[in-house]
Amino acid sequence: MERANSYSFLIIVLVTAVSLLPWSEAHILEYDEYWTKQSAEAWNRTLASYEPNPAKIVSHLNLHADRVLKEIKHEIASNGTRRQLVRANIYNGPCMATNPIDRCWRCNPNWANNRFRLADCGLGFGHKAKGGKNGKIYVVNDSSDNDMLNPKVGTLRHAVIQKEPLWIIFDRSMVIRLNQELIMESDKTIDARGANVYIAHGAGITIQFRKNIIIHGLRIHNIQRGSGGVIRDSTDHFGFRTQSDGDGISIFGSQDIWIDHVSMTKCSDGLIDAIMGSTGITISNGHFTDHDEAMLFGASDSHTQDEKMQITVAFNHFGKRMVQRMPRCRFGYIHVVNNDYTHWNMYAIGGSMHPTIISQGNRFIAPPETTNRFAKEVTKREYVPESVWSKWTWRSQGDLFMRGAFFVQSGDPDYTSKHPELYDLIEPADAKHVEHMTKFAGSLNCKVGEAC
Numbered sequence: 001m002e003r004a005n006s007y008s009f010l011i012i013v014l015v016t017a018v019s020l021l022p023w024s025e026a027h028i029l030e031y032d033e034y035w036t037k038q039s040a041e042a043w044n045r046t047l048a049s050y051e052p053n054p055a056k057i058v059s060h061l062n063l064h065a066d067r068v069l070k071e072i073k074h075e076i077a078s079n080g081t082r083r084q085l086v087r088a089n090i091y092n093g094p095c096m097a098t099n100p101i102d103r104c105w106r107c108n109p110n111w112a113n114n115r116f117r118l119a120d121c122g123l124g125f126g127h128k129a130k131g132g133k134n135g136k137i138y139v140v141n142d143s144s145d146n147d148m149l150n151p152k153v154g155t156l157r158h159a160v161i162q163k164e165p166l167w168i169i170f171d172r173s174m175v176i177r178l179n180q181e182l183i184m185e186s187d188k189t190i191d192a193r194g195a196n197v198y199i200a201h202g203a204g205i206t207i208q209f210r211k212n213i214i215i216h217g218l219r220i221h222n223i224q225r226g227s228g229g230v231i232r233d234s235t236d237h238f239g240f241r242t243q244s245d246g247d248g249i250s251i252f253g254s255q256d257i258w259i260d261h262v263s264m265t266k267c268s269d270g271l272i273d274a275i276m277g278s279t280g281i282t283i284s285n286g287h288f289t290d291h292d293e294a295m296l297f298g299a300s301d302s303h304t305q306d307e308k309m310q311i312t313v314a315f316n317h318f319g320k321r322m323v324q325r326m327p328r329c330r331f332g333y334i335h336v337v338n339n340d341y342t343h344w345n346m347y348a349i350g351g352s353m354h355p356t357i358i359s360q361g362n363r364f365i366a367p368p369e370t371t372n373r374f375a376k377e378v379t380k381r382e383y384v385p386e387s388v389w390s391k392w393t394w395r396s397q398g399d400l401f402m403r404g405a406f407f408v409q410s411g412d413p414d415y416t417s418k419h420p421e422l423y424d425l426i427e428p429a430d431a432k433h434v435e436h437m438t439k440f441a442g443s444l445n446c447k448v449g450e451a452c
Contacts, residue, residue, distance in 0.1 A: 026208060026252060026276070027181070027228070027242045034237050038209040042253040042277070043305070045211055049255040049280040050308045051125065054333045058358060061123045061314065064100035065338055065361075065429035065437070072098060095451035099315045099338070099437045101260065101284055106440075112448040115167060115191055118216065122258045124312025124335065126282030129258035131189030131214035135165030143174040145182075145202070148231045149238055160184040161234050170195040177202035180226040181244040183233035186210040192217030193446040199223070203244055204267065208233075208252040216260045217443045220248045223267040245269040256280040263442040265290040270325070273297075277305035279332075286316040287442025292323040298330025301353050301383075306331035317441040319343055324380075329355035337361055338429055340438045345372055350380035356393045359407060361428030363435065366405035378407045400431035 028035055051057055095107035104121035105111055111118075119133040142154040151158035156176055159168045165187035173196040181203045191214070198219045199205065203226035207213055226244035233239070244250075246268025251257055253276040264271045264286065271288055273296045274281055288294055295313075298306040309332030317340045318326045324344060327334065329351035337360045341348050345367060349357060359378075366376040378401075381389040393411035401407070429437065446452040 027206075027244055028239065032239065035209070035239075039253060042209040042211075042255070045255045046253070046277045046279050046305070046308050049128065051280075051310055054125070054310055054335070054356075057125055057127070057310075057312070058335050058337075058360075059426040061100075061312065061335070061337060062360065062426045062428045064123060066426070068098070068100045068103050069429050069433055069437075071103075072096075096439065098433075098439055099285070101315065102440065106444075107451045109449060109451045111446070111452060112194060115169070115193070118191070118260075119189065119214065122214075122260075122282055122284075124282035124284070124314055125280050125310040126256060126258040126312060128256040128280055129212055129214050129282070131212060131258075132165040132167035132187055133189070135167055135187065138162070138166045138168045139171050140168060140174075141171045143176050145176060145179050148180050148229065151232065156190075157182055157232075160188055160190070161232055163235055167191060169193075170197050173197065175200055178205075178226075179203065180229060180231050181206045181241065181250075183208060183231060183241075184210055184213060185234050187212045189214040190216065190218065192219075192443065193452065194448050196443070196445070199248075202226075204247050205249045206244065206252065207250065207254045207257060210254045212256045213254070214258045214260070215249065215262065216258075217262070217446075219263045219443050220267070220271075221263075221265045223248050223269075225268055245273075247271070247273050249273075250275075251278045251281065252276050254278050258282045259284070259286065261285045261441070261443055263287045267291065270294065270296050273299070274309065274311060275299035275306065276303060277308060279308050279310050281310070282312040282314065283316065284312070284314045285438075285441050287319060288316065288322060288326070289319040290321045293325045293328070294318070294322060295325055295327035297327050297334060298332060298353065298355070301330060304331065309333070311335070312337070314338055315438050315441065316340070317342065317438045318348070321345075324348075325350060329357060331355055334358070335360070338431070338434055338437050339363075340434045340441075341365060341378075343367070344375065346375055347380040348378045350382060351392075351394075352382045352384065354389075354392045357395070359394075359396045359399055361398045361400075361431045361434065363400045363431050364402065364405040364407070366401075366403040368403060376404045376406060378405055381410075398428045398431055400434070 097103040097106045119130045138159045167189045175198040204223040225246040228243045248267040248271045251274040324346040330353040333356045341364045396407040
């Protein structure tokens with residue numbers, strides 16, 4: 001009995017020690033030579049991916065969005081279909097691609113014969129993500145996830161650990177319950193077009209010290225914490241992982257990531273987290289519902305490597321029963337553009353540690369008086385007095401505020417005009433059209449041989 005108690009004490013000490021290590025958030029029990037090398041290489045990629053003039057990326061996206069609106073304004077004027085009809089998947093009209101990303105590929109009925117075209121459609125800070133373009137097509141034909149060490153051929157887990165570039169598709173609709181977090185290798189596209197693919201009732205997706213990944217069209221919901229254990233993360237490496245957080249998608253120390261047309265709800269922790277020096281990220285065309293803490297960009301005030309974080313949040317719909325963190329930011333440069341915020345119960349955009357937040361052309365609809373009349377403010381600063389946060393650059397340009405919503409700006413109001421060498425002074429697409437631009441947010445019901 002005394003020996004058993006001694007072993008229990010040692011386990012408690014080990015777990016406590018691990019929790020205090022600087023890499024504990026990586027859920028790696030043993031930070032071996034492999035992970036040390038991966039971490040160093042990832043940081044070098046962060047430095048290389050970092051855009052020293054982020055306003056150029058902002059202006060480029062705004063230019064394309066404005067052009068699309070000018071091209072399709074007759075379609076918008078003639079189409080009175082309400083968003084609810086689209087959400088119910090009963091829209092039967094002609095293909096409508098109402099933002100520049102969708103305009104690039106969606107209305108081509110031969111999309112299934114040219115899947116790689118999607119890789120050329122990214123905008124924002126994640127525009128460098130090409131995923132598995134020009135690699136082999138890997139067809140997932142097995143929804144099981146039973147072997148974490150030697151995944152079965154044909155499963156999603158087997159596909160994502162391969163070292164070569166792969167474009168991963170699915171031979172049919174399926175529900176995949178991940179028994180442990182799905183740890184991806186670099187240079188991958190997960191493309192769920194043509195099938196209804198659910199990642200549900202199990203662990204989520206982890207992108208850790210990786211690069212060049214596209215995730216498109218997944219339906220992710222009811223994600224739970226993984227218990228941890230021995231998990232293979234590459235064909236030539238496996239290791240012991242501690243308990244995962246329960247994020248839908250966790251981006252950790254990774255670069256050039258594009259998440260597009262996902263539908264996400266009810267994850268144990270966050271829907272999408274990006275931390276530990278991750279940069280070059282675009283989150284676009286997503287539909288998010290029924291969640292409290294949606295997106296965390298930067299996990300700790302001590303993680304100063306997130307100064308290099310650059311993320312675009314564009315053309316998303318933050319919908320029913322959302323509460324807060326859409327996103328919540330530490331450090332970095334965050335461009336929030338042409339999103340539709342129809343629901344929140346605390347705030348929409350928050351942060352600490354002086355992030356730069358550029359909010360452009362979004363629609364913010366505050367909670368009704370009967371729900372929460374004290375949550376009209378879009379923004380929330382944390383842990384510091386106004387004398388500190390008033391110097392942070394949080395700017396709102398062309399946003400539309402409804403039902404009493406308001407955005408508390410900070411920083412130099414004349415910053416843009418004082419730095420014409422950085423900004424092309426291209427304004428965002430008009431916020432009054434955001435409902436149309438996000439009309440098809442979330443996973444699409446694409447059928448082979450038809451426009452999506």
